[in-house]
Amino acid sequence: MDKTYRKTIAELVALYTFEPQLRDLYVEGINDKTLLEWFFKQFDIESINVIEINSISVDDSLITRLGLKHGNRDRVVALSLEFERLLQNKTRYLVCLADSDFDFILGRKYKSPYLLYTDYTSIDLYFISKNILEKLLSLGLGKPPSDVNKLLMCLAQVLQEVFLIRAINESLNWNISFTPFTKCCEIKGSYVIFHYQKFIEKSLLKNARFSDVKTFNDTYEQLKKKKTKTFRHTIRALDYFELLGWYISKQIGTRGNKYKDPEVIRAIIYTAADVKSLTKEKLFKALLKRYNR
Numbered sequence: 001m002d003k004t005y006r007k008t009i010a011e012l013v014a015l016y017t018f019e020p021q022l023r024d025l026y027v028e029g030i031n032d033k034t035l036l037e038w039f040f041k042q043f044d045i046e047s048i049n050v051i052e053i054n055s056i057s058v059d060d061s062l063i064t065r066l067g068l069k070h071g072n073r074d075r076v077v078a079l080s081l082e083f084e085r086l087l088q089n090k091t092r093y094l095v096c097l098a099d100s101d102f103d104f105i106l107g108r109k110y111k112s113p114y115l116l117y118t119d120y121t122s123i124d125l126y127f128i129s130k131n132i133l134e135k136l137l138s139l140g141l142g143k144p145p146s147d148v149n150k151l152l153m154c155l156a157q158v159l160q161e162v163f164l165i166r167a168i169n170e171s172l173n174w175n176i177s178f179t180p181f182t183k184c185c186e187i188k189g190s191y192v193i194f195h196y197q198k199f200i201e202k203s204l205l206k207n208a209r210f211s212d213v214k215t216f217n218d219t220y221e222q223l224k225k226k227k228t229k230t231f232r233h234t235i236r237a238l239d240y241f242e243l244l245g246w247y248i249s250k251q252i253g254t255r256g257n258k259y260k261d262p263e264v265i266r267a268i269i270y271t272a273a274d275v276k277s278l279t280k281e282k283l284f285k286a287l288l289k290r291y292n293r
Helices: 009-018 030-041 060-065 072-086 123-127 130-141 148-172 196-206 210-224 237-260 262-271 282-291
Strands: 024-027 049-052 094-098 115-117 185-188 191-194
Touching: 009 072, 024 030, 024 072, 030 049, 030 123, 030 282, 060 072, 072 094, 072 115, 094 282, 115 282, 123 237, 123 262, 130 148, 130 237, 130 262, 148 191, 148 196, 148 210, 148 237, 185 237, 196 210, 237 262
Parallel strands: 024 049, 024 094, 094 115
Antiparallel strands: 185 191
16 A cells, blocks of 8 residues: 555645745656756756646546546646636646647647646657757667658558547547557558557457447547647557657667667657757647746
């Protein structure tokens, strides 16, 4: 049993009531915390306390009452909503940062003066670009494909299909356990083909829901019509890491097995982080504005 003490929301409200100058930023997990601490350090803003949501006690009953899901992302959202409800005076330097996740196509964003969302589905999506992909493939393959931008668009198309299928599961609230989507992928030349219908059928069979395939496909057609501004609104970072690792290992054989670990891919991508590029993004502009006062 985890006996680590977690502060309650009531304790936090009392703390910020008496010490409104505290500069605290609540995030979903360790990767967000590490990245943001590094980012603020580049601007000599080191007085910010970046806090993982798992260190806070957010009751399951509150999550249920708010109609949220029992995961770190929605716990961050719930905390921001409780701050809005319980804090009498606005606390300028208090922020809760949540991934946008499926919100761009399911439209479920909540509003709170203490809540900021990522500009893309998660914070990792700030690092998906042609230049970073080219660096990763240069390290992994020894030589990237001649047209890296075309490969990126190909990967994005696969990942958007996978994301859409995951969004259907979220929309229908079926709690499907998906088969690895790369088992339904193949490489032709330098590019990836995804057999999405095979993935849907294998996943429904695995979860004894194949009789519901028509409902699933109908929802697929409905959600597919929804438009977003960028592919980074409709792909999942962990799927991107998984697909890249699979792609590299398929191209170079067993020497590429280490890349099958998504955390290896994430680490390589993060080392290519460009702080100037981040400062052009809406979220990071907002954070600098909030904490650089």
